[in-house]
Amino acid sequence: MGVAANINDTSQASPLERLAALVEDDMKAANQAIIERMHSPVSLIPQLAGHIIASGGKRLRPMLTLASARLCGYGAGPDEQRHVLLSACIEFIHTATLLHDDVVDESDLRRGSASANAIWGNKASVLVGDFLFTRSFELMVGDGDLEVLRILSKGSSVLAEGEVLQLVTANDTDTTEAAYLEVIEAKTAELFAAAAELGPAIAKRPKEEQTAMRAYGQNLGIAFQLIDDVLDFSAKQETMGKAVGDDFREGKITLPIVLAFARGTGEEREFWRRTLEDLDQNDDDLARAMELLTKHNALSDTVDRARHYGKLATDAMAVFPDSPIKAAMVDVVDFVVDRAY
Amino acid sequence: MGVAANINDTSQASPLERLAALVEDDMKAANQAIIERMHSPVSLIPQLAGHIIASGGKRLRPMLTLASARLCGYGAGPDEQRHVLLSACIEFIHTATLLHDDVVDESDLRRGSASANAIWGNKASVLVGDFLFTRSFELMVGDGDLEVLRILSKGSSVLAEGEVLQLVTANDTDTTEAAYLEVIEAKTAELFAAAAELGPAIAKRPKEEQTAMRAYGQNLGIAFQLIDDVLDFSAKQETMGKAVGDDFREGKITLPIVLAFARGTGEEREFWRRTLEDLDQNDDDLARAMELLTKHNALSDTVDRARHYGKLATDAMAVFPDSPIKAAMVDVVDFVVDRAY
Secondary structure (H helix, E strand, O other), rough: OOOOOOOOOOOOOOOOHHHHOHHHHHHHHHHHHHHHHHHOOOOOHHHHHHHHHOOOOOOOHHHHHHHHHHHHOOOOOOOOOOHHHHHHHHHHHHHHHHHHHHHHHHHOOEOOOOOOOHHHHHHHHHHHHHHHHHHHHHHHHHHOOHHHHHHHHOOOOOOOOHHHHHHHHHHOOOOHHHHHHHHHHHHHHHHHHHHHHHHHHHHOOOOOHHHHHHHHHHHHHHHHHHHHHHHHOOOHHHHHHOOOOOHHHOOOOOOHHHHHHHHHOOOHHHHHHHHOOOOOOOOOOOHHHHHHHOOHHHHHHHHHHHHHHHHHHHOOOOOOOOOOOHHHHHHHHHHHHOOOO | OOOOOOOOOOOOHHHHHHHHHHOOOHHHHHHHHHHHHHOOOHHHHHHHHHHHHHHOOOHHHHHHHHHHHHHHHOOOOOOOHHHHHHHHHHHHHHHHHHHHHHHHHHHOOEEEEEEEHHHHHHHHHHHHHHHHHHHHHHHHHHHHHHHHHHHHHHHHHHHHHHHHHHHHHHOHHHHOOHHHHHHHHHHHHHHHHHHOOOOOOOHHOHHHHHHHHHHHEEEEEEEEHHHHEEEEEEOOHHHHOOOOOOOHOOOOHHHHHHHHHOOOHHHHHHHHHHHHHHHOOOOHHHHHHHEEEEEEOHHHHHHHHHHHHHHHHHHHHHHHOOOOHHHHHHHHHHHHHHHHO
């Protein structure tokens, strides 16, 4: 996992590391379940899926399921393992979409390593992604709770719809802030929301707590995506194995771009259209883009928007009594937003 | 649908048309459900999905669900609509795999029309395929029966695994008959089996009937695929909107090839390796392939194999009492095998 060098020394740990430490045993069990359940006699499947799953993701989404279950008092009993298998299910859905995203984006890199499609080809990535989708459905059917099935099937469907919506709005500089939010609510925040909602659902807690956890996950997911968008233009990005300006070079329309375009002059809009719609870019264009983003406060305002959603996530936690895990989940929100600095 | 010009005149109708006539009202309701449930505000989704769903498939798999339900006495009651929605679910799974197959095979044509990926691109086909997968899961979760969910999630997972298996064994002339059967049992026959098993499952019939319907579907599916393989080398193919030798040009290893390769001389095996593994083909090679297939009785023996599986399908029907729908389902088996002539 690599989220903490020494997971027991929490004095210098980030909020994410502290949350990881609180669900450490569950996460070990989840990682074990992920490896076991992606097994197939067709060896390409565990090879390819193992490559992407092992490539150093933060396991943020499955961690949300584990943390929300513990927050709601589920997971301590000897037979209480449903959150572990469901967090594996969440990771499979996420991994399937990463595999298909990389095919759609024609990415050669994923978290600084060669992407699965770069190694095994697009065909393998499409079909192994499909396998992980179907395996995730087998896992949730194995859980057998119709409420859980409703959350996850709806979540997967909204996510898939969001991916198509992103495709049809790609490279369109006329995208509004509202339209962009609609995309990221579906393609990113919905899976965060579903992952968090699972905890109170399996703990059979009142509907109010399920709604609260869903709001926490959804707003955290929006904040997370907005900060990811900002990081693409930040030197901090390089420490995460991604090059600065990857989104820009692919012509991706993210909130910083939406803001700078809306606030830009006619000449500036021509620049954005040439570079992002026509993908006609030269060596100086990334520097020029950074200049315009700074001029219009597009990056700092995107962080402010993220902070707004972060506050909604934090407020949603109010219905839960104080506990170490609640405190860590609240702190994770600030941590996600403060990643930008 | 176009399976019958005048569906009420059954005197000249094929067995498939007779079966279609027996479930005509259910199929109309299923087609309606398919159109309603593929709706999305993201207009690319119904556009692309509508294109492939409307492109003249025989609806064989959803018809199996409708027929097996009726065979088991389900569907006549005023509230008995589960078979209709589940047949739509089967069609969505099938359509999702067709979309991804066309991306993987780089096909420009599907049933004689431009394939979805040729019109909207690979990216759209991948993502709309994902959407149809997830929508199918929403549909089955809406049904809410855990036995149904088990059949369909297991079926989807085996299908997806079979697609990966087919990819890793593609263009390998050393494929054995057993290995090839393993591929088609997973990628084709499993969905036939699941579609047929749904009928007795929702009719709450004894396990014995569920097992029998599953065997019927699975063996019919194997026979169907083997005859498809034969048809690729038959002039009859052209009446179905596909060119003769499509599989050959793509280097697909099908049972006729497996048999001809196994029975071939060293020189002949060199020919198959050059044309199918290296994909180094010239104008005379398809004629040469046909010559070798004929010399080794590879096409007629594949039809014999299909007939064997057809008999297993027919025998599986023995547990059901005689009825018009049983008779039509039995006749459909022969019809599927006799398509080769």
